[in-house]
Amino acid sequence: xxxxxxKALGPQYDHSGNPHYSHTDQSRLDVSLAExxxxxxxxxxxxxxxxxxxxxxxxxxWNFEGIGTYACAVCGNLLFRADSQFGSSCGWxxxxxxxxxxxxxYHEDRSFGMRRIEVTCGRCDAHLGHVFDDxxxxxxxxxxxxxxxxxxxxxx
Numbered sequence: 001x002x003x004x005x006x007k008a009l010g011p012q013y014d015h016s017g018n019p020h021y022s023h024t025d026q027s028r029l030d031v032s033l034a035e036x037x038x039x040x041x042x043x044x045x046x047x048x049x050x051x052x053x054x055x056x057x058x059x060x061x062w063n064f065e066g067i068g069t070y071a072c073a074v075c076g077n078l079l080f081r082a083d084s085q086f087g088s089s090c091g092w093x094x095x096x097x098x099x100x101x102x103x104x105x106y107h108e109d110r111s112f113g114m115r116r117i118e119v120t121c122g123r124c125d126a127h128l129g130h131v132f133d134d135x136x137x138x139x140x141x142x143x144x145x146x147x148x149x150x151x152x153x154x155x156x
Contacts, residue, residue, distance in 0.1 A: 012060060012151050013041060013073055020124065021076040023153065026102070029075055029124045040074060047148045048074050048126035051111070051118075056091025059147025063087070068154040069099065070145075077123035079103050079150070080143065088135070088142055093150065095143040096135045104128065104143075119143055 015021040018039050020029055037045050046052040056062075061070070070080040070093070080095040080103075088094035098104045102122045109118040109130065119128045128149045135142035 013044065015076070015151075018075075020074075023071055023076045023078060026077065026123060028122075031124065036074070043148055044073055047146050048124075051127045053129075054092075054146050054148050059092060061093040061147040061150055061152060062091055064093070064152070066152060066154055068152055070095075070150045070152055072121040072124060072126055072128070073149050073151045074126040075121060075124035076151070077103060077121050078153075079121065079128070080145070082152075082155075086136055088144070090142070090144055092129060092144045093147055094135070095145065096137075096139045096141055098143065106131065119145065121149075 020031055033049055036049055040048065047054065066082055068082050069078050070082065071078050078099045080099055084095045084097045086094055086096060105120045105122050105125070107118045107120060109116045116130045116132075119131050120126060121128060126149060129143065129145035132142045132144060133140055
């Protein structure tokens, strides 16, 4: 996996206009798509709620190495610890386990003639990416997640 200076990165988004963004509140959100569209950047809304994807090897975190936690860029829900990230060479950030039970949800996805398991945020239902059974031990999972959907929180 490549490296990026985590201090140079800074926050990916300005969350000041998002009243639903929190790293401590784990309660489920019931926010309309119209409201999300109004408060989120266009690319984040497209990936999170129109189930888009970023091109491989273009995302901010695909080869990032830092110590901390990745949160949902939509709502701030804690999703993945950086120590579960690994270099899978797929072009997207990859993790072998979620931060905690309930931080993500799983849904069958049969789009584009494929059968995959979609991963969404356990708090706001934003599309994050997909999970595959070809990851490293101990879980054997590879969570393949869009960088756009993530916000990195460096350990203090």
